[in-house]
Amino acid sequence: MAKPGYGKRSAPNQLPRTRADFALLPARERYVAGFVDHLPEGAAMSVKQLAKQLPLYGQQAISSALTALSVAGHLRRVRCAVGTGDKMRWVFRTFWSRTAHDNEWWQAYLTAEHAAHTVSPAPEAPAADSASPPWGPDQEPPPPASEEPGTEQGLEPTPVPHQRTPVQAPDSLPAPPVPALRPSEAGPSPAYLALARLGHEDHRLPLSADDCQELEAQAAEWLARGVSVDYLVSALTAGLPAKVDTPLGLVRRRLTDKIPPRIPTTPSTAPGTPAPPHRILMECTDCGRPGQPEALPDGLCRPCRTTHHPDTDETPAPPTEAAQIKAHMTNLRGLLKTV
Structure with missing residues (x-):
């Protein structure tokens, strides 16, 4: 199992499990897909962990099989930013579907997942609204208190005797200003x-x-x-x-x-500032390049898609450019681990 928040996530709209699942896939992909389909929620989905559990194939073969399953429409890999401020980190998840879906379905589903993470929760209703009244169901509520004592039911106002404790002001009226206390009364300040x-x-x-x-x-x-x-x-x-x-x-x-300068408060640490929305980025199943779902059809970026589909109109990247891209992505993944 992966750490909480990581690992496998099952997509909706899947057909019931049958013996004919993944029958159209090659033997290696069918073997890996059957194993992944029976993994529980939150199971580790990294190539290294899957290679430890599947002794018939190594890490390179498992990586190629996952790429083929992504092209077939069974899985998509995403990364989600969780936390705020200095505690923000990237969480890697693999969405799995036993039923193959096309790119439009995956794009709509991942867009809905992104919207679910960015929408803030609705404020809770105050507890006073749901509280039960102090009187019973068969009793009538007491009449509203009159504003002046003795005026209820036509009675004449009666003089209020002198009290040592001042009468509490109603909530609707503004509270009288409290006089400032001298240091001798309220205690000396730190200054x-x-x-x-x-x-x-x-x-x-x-x-x-x-x-x-x-x-x-x-x-x-x-x-x-x-x-x-x-x-x-x-x-x-x-x-x-x-x-x-x-x-x-x-x-x-x-x-x-000699008064010191005033340090401005950054937006990330300002009190009352709403936390930034959690972002969900899909990543290439083969090389791990992040991007939007519409930019990664079949779960692959353009260079990887050109490599796996040589019959497309896109020209493959030169070997030197491909090496630079891999080095750049390795550097980006290293920077993400330090966040």
Whole structure:
């Protein structure tokens, strides 16, 4: 079996299994097709693994048999990009069909598979909509609460006694603004603590509480740009003159002149950015060249198709060009493994 996500995938619209399956294929292709057809879902489909399980043929013979089965319309190989960001990798899958299909069927099926991977899932309905009401099926729902106490059923409003706890505002009304707390009430911020550490790190920068509160906004801008508190303290205390007459003015000047640059957020790491759609690329069964399904009829690229069908109008590639193409594809496959 292959790793989860890899290996064999059965295509739909297959006829029931009979003894006459693959009867029109040559002996080698019929032998390989019968073995592959009985493999479970997710089984390893690489040439090396199949050669280990089929002792009658080697890797080269198995590769040629798979190419012939692709031309006959029984299989297609694809690669799918899964994951996001640095964790994205290519997953190789082999779609198998006991019933042979033409290029148009495979193209439509792989296009539908690509669309299924790119469509984002529909948002789930909120749980509150499906929740059952608090009253029973034979009970009537309670009447809506009136906006003012004592006005229900024509009653006169009654004065509400003084409460120590404030009444909670309705959800429809905006919440009153919360007054900002001073550092002494809400606790000192990291920027305030960094400024307060300057006098302890170097006696030439003693800042008072009012000085720290005055410079707190500038120091907070440093921390907002991704630096740590230790970096801020070391940047403000590095290279001080022998005597500092006005510590407040010196720290203010350094906070302005030595502020670090703002690092732009890349689209792949920006919060709230939707993940890129998963791509599905079909690859040549013979050489592994990726491409769209319409560009790989019979599951083969143009050079491989010309080699296996010499009676076509396409001229075969020269030996030097074919060697360059194979070297280029080997390099691409090596780069894909490092992603």
